[in-house]
Amino acid sequence: MTQFLQKRSETSRIKFEGSGKQTISQARARMGTAMVLVSLAYVIIVGRLVVLGFAGEETLTRLAINDISISATRPDIRDRNGETLATDIVTSSLYAEPKRIVDADEAVEKLVTVLPDLDVKAVYKRLTSKAGFVWLKRELTPATENKILALGLPGIGFRTETRRFYPKGETASHIVGHVNIDNVGIAGLEKYIDDRSLKELRSLGLASDKEMKPVYLSIDLRVQHFVRDELAKAMQRYNAIAAGAVMLEVNTGEVVAMASLPDYDPNYPVDALKKDRLNRVSAGLFEMGSTFKTFTTAMALDSGQVSMKSRFDATKPLRIAGHTINDFHAKKRVLSVPEVFIYSSNIGTAKMADVVGTKGHREFLHRIGLLSKVAFELPEVAKPVEPDKWRKINSVTISYGHGAQTTPLQTAVAGAALMNGGKLIAPTLFPRSEAQAKQSAQQVISSSTSKQMRNLMRLNVEKGSGRRAEVPGFRVGGKTGTAEKVVNGRYSSEKRFNAFLAAFPIDDPKYVVLVFIDEPKPEKGLKSATAGLNAAPVVGNIIRRAAPVLGVRPDFDYKVGPLLVSN
Amino acid sequence: MRFAPMLRSIDVLLLLGLIVVVAWTFKVKYDSQNALDRVAELERQIAAEKVEIDLLKSDWSLLTNPARLQELAERYADELNLQDLEASQLANEQELPNFRLEKIQPPSETREAENQADKSIETGSIPASVSQEEQ
Numbered sequence: 001m002t003q004f005l006q007k008r009s010e011t012s013r014i015k016f017e018g019s020g021k022q023t024i025s026q027a028r029a030r031m032g033t034a035m036v037l038v039s040l041a042y043v044i045i046v047g048r049l050v051v052l053g054f055a056g057e058e059t060l061t062r063l064a065i066n067d068i069s070i071s072a073t074r075p076d077i078r079d080r081n082g083e084t085l086a087t088d089i090v091t092s093s094l095y096a097e098p099k100r101i102v103d104a105d106e107a108v109e110k111l112v113t114v115l116p117d118l119d120v121k122a123v124y125k126r127l128t129s130k131a132g133f134v135w136l137k138r139e140l141t142p143a144t145e146n147k148i149l150a151l152g153l154p155g156i157g158f159r160t161e162t163r164r165f166y167p168k169g170e171t172a173s174h175i176v177g178h179v180n181i182d183n184v185g186i187a188g189l190e191k192y193i194d195d196r197s198l199k200e201l202r203s204l205g206l207a208s209d210k211e212m213k214p215v216y217l218s219i220d221l222r223v224q225h226f227v228r229d230e231l232a233k234a235m236q237r238y239n240a241i242a243a244g245a246v247m248l249e250v251n252t253g254e255v256v257a258m259a260s261l262p263d264y265d266p267n268y269p270v271d272a273l274k275k276d277r278l279n280r281v282s283a284g285l286f287e288m289g290s291t292f293k294t295f296t297t298a299m300a301l302d303s304g305q306v307s308m309k310s311r312f313d314a315t316k317p318l319r320i321a322g323h324t325i326n327d328f329h330a331k332k333r334v335l336s337v338p339e340v341f342i343y344s345s346n347i348g349t350a351k352m353a354d355v356v357g358t359k360g361h362r363e364f365l366h367r368i369g370l371l372s373k374v375a376f377e378l379p380e381v382a383k384p385v386e387p388d389k390w391r392k393i394n395s396v397t398i399s400y401g402h403g404a405q406t407t408p409l410q411t412a413v414a415g416a417a418l419m420n421g422g423k424l425i426a427p428t429l430f431p432r433s434e435a436q437a438k439q440s441a442q443q444v445i446s447s448s449t450s451k452q453m454r455n456l457m458r459l460n461v462e463k464g465s466g467r468r469a470e471v472p473g474f475r476v477g478g479k480t481g482t483a484e485k486v487v488n489g490r491y492s493s494e495k496r497f498n499a500f501l502a503a504f505p506i507d508d509p510k511y512v513v514l515v516f517i518d519e520p521k522p523e524k525g526l527k528s529a530t531a532g533l534n535a536a537p538v539v540g541n542i543i544r545r546a547a548p549v550l551g552v553r554p555d556f557d558y559k560v561g562p563l564l565v566s567n
Numbered sequence: 568m569r570f571a572p573m574l575r576s577i578d579v580l581l582l583l584g585l586i587v588v589v590a591w592t593f594k595v596k597y598d599s600q601n602a603l604d605r606v607a608e609l610e611r612q613i614a615a616e617k618v619e620i621d622l623l624k625s626d627w628s629l630l631t632n633p634a635r636l637q638e639l640a641e642r643y644a645d646e647l648n649l650q651d652l653e654a655s656q657l658a659n660e661q662e663l664p665n666f667r668l669e670k671i672q673p674p675s676e677t678r679e680a681e682n683q684a685d686k687s688i689e690t691g692s693i694p695a696s697v698s699q700e701e702q
Contacts, residue, residue, distance in 0.1 A: 042588060045592070046588070052595075052599075053595070087628070089621060089622055089625050090618045142618055142622065167628040168628070168633075169632070169634070170634075171634060221633060222633055228634075229634070229637065471654065472655070473654030473655065474654060544654070547654070553657070554654040554657050556655070
């Protein structure tokens with residue numbers, strides 16, 4: 001071979017050999033190249049086969065299911081203990097194509113064996129009609145579907161559709177919200193999830209094919225049920241137009257329960273848009289009444305200019321700018337700070353606010369988050385209303401909760417700040433740890449003022465207007481608020497908004513509860529309908545049922561009365 | 568035509584190789600298609616099972632709705648003598664009065680004791696051996 005090649009290279013310049021021999025040698029070279037190329041191709045093919053053969057199952061599966069498009073599912077919504085509040089269910093609907101039905105009589109007879117509640121006449125009419133397509137039955141379970149398929153009827157079939165289902169019905173309707181016919185969230189957390197995940201999808205460019213993880217909430221379904229149940233009973237007992245409540249974890253800002261009645265069943269959200277069905281807890285604005293005295297008192301004590309031993313003269317009504325401020329339960333004497341609090345003295349509270357001054361008062365209410373829009377996950381949040389310009393009269397009336405409107409949710413959040421050592425923590429509907437809460441918490445009052453407020457709240461339940469909220473063992477502390485509602489521009493003594501702001505266990509508060517009842521009527525056999533008579537017992541009932549579930553340990557010996565009041 | 572015999576043997580070899588490789592390729596392709604079909608079938612079954620599981624879960628969560636449980640508890644309260652829990656009934660183990668624990672026999676000893684007791688008891692029933700014969 002080498003000789004030949006040498007010869008060939010030598011002869012390439014000096015052409016000795018005939019053209020025949022040259023052609024043969026050229027053909028040989030070309031064939032060699034072709035053979036090398038062909039075998040190389042086979043080596044590549046074999047190599048690829050070996051690679052595919054050793055490829056993991058995962059790759060093969062991915063190749064196989066790559067083209068399945070993503071179905072329009074939504075994540076499950078669950079409470080903090082994993083109880084389902086909203087889920088997707090796949091239902092099938094039965095349809096028929098009458099032209100392809102061979103024997104309508106037989107078809108109806110067989111269908112009735114599986115679906116006994118079928119309207120035989122109507123179905124027969126539809127099956128013998130000339131329509132190309134008719135629905136026979138919507139939303140069947142897979143089990144029923146299999147039974148109908150087993151009948152082997154020609155001309156009938158199924159279409160599957162995903163539907164949102166709320167197994168707990170009304171219980172958490174305002175929190176969970178609902179979806180529209182296209183499975184798009186339009187209220188509550190359903191809307192929040194859509195808004196948030198839409199943003200994520202946009203940032204990724206496209207939808208991911210990962211299965212959606214359930215969304216866990218801070219809500220405890222059991223407590224949520226207790227709250228709603230007690231509110232429903234109260235609405236009936238006091239013939240009120242509305243009622244609502246919110247329970248917060250004071251150290252994390254988690255909403256444990258939140259209900260507003262009247263509500264609706266998210267499975268049939270036709271009622272949701274009625275005007276009276278709004279979520280009053282976060283979207284309702286109210287003059288909170290005497291519960292605001294809690295904040296006025298805390299402000300006065302925190303300013304350092306008022307102490308628990310300070311005294312305020314409540315002998316005479318307060319006259320200011322042509323208005324007269326009276327006490328509802330007038331004592332007509334000089335009152336100490338605890339007395340002003342437990343007798344809910346308007347005069348005493350107004351004088352306490354006066355010590356701090358109009359500017360300081362406004363600043364404090366903003367600091368504690370009562371007059372600015374609260375940051376919350378629900379889309380339904382109202383912005384508080386305050387006077388454009390604060391005059392002295394504004395400060396006086398706002399000191400006992402008239403003249404500024406805020407949401408019950410914010411009142412509870414500010415109440416939690418008074419109870420937990422003075423940290424204002426934004427409310428949330430998602431689980432949050434104490435460490436996380438601490439990062440964003442703002443110190444709004446000193447921890448010693450917080451301790452004083454706890455004692456005052458407890459005293460009010462031991463001796464004051466909150467007696468009916470007492471639950472033996474669970475150390476409830478709280479403040480009542482009976483506000484007169486504005487009717488045609490004037491305060492009405494007939495229409496009231498009653499609230500009760502409570503915390504338990506008051507020696508080391510874990511939870512704050514705010515209950516309100518809108519326009520309650522006096523109970524049978526009673527003449528008045530004050531917050532102490534209707535909102536306080538509702539709080540008591542809620543705590544009685546919820547505290548054991550929440551793991552609060554009873555203690556029957558805790559009393560603060562002897563510490564604070566000597567008379 | 569000096570190279571002809573060599574070429575022919577390479578041709579035959581290549582042809583044989585080609586046939587083997589084609590057959591093998593076909594088999595691999597056929598097997599993989601089968602495997603893919605099976606994967607798809609299993610995926611379908613899994614999806615159907617998931618739908619069924621989801622439905623049962625929804626059913627369960629509907630049945631365990633606290634509102635429903637309360638209604639049932641209230642309806643059968645008299646029959647089952649149900650009462651509301653009081654705070655005074657709650658305690659942890661340290662708060663309980665000291666119990667004097669009774670000694671419990673290990674299971675094996677208990678069983679033996681029971682067996683012995685069984686033998687010693689005379690009842691009016693048909694002895695085991697008799698009933699077996701009859702059958």
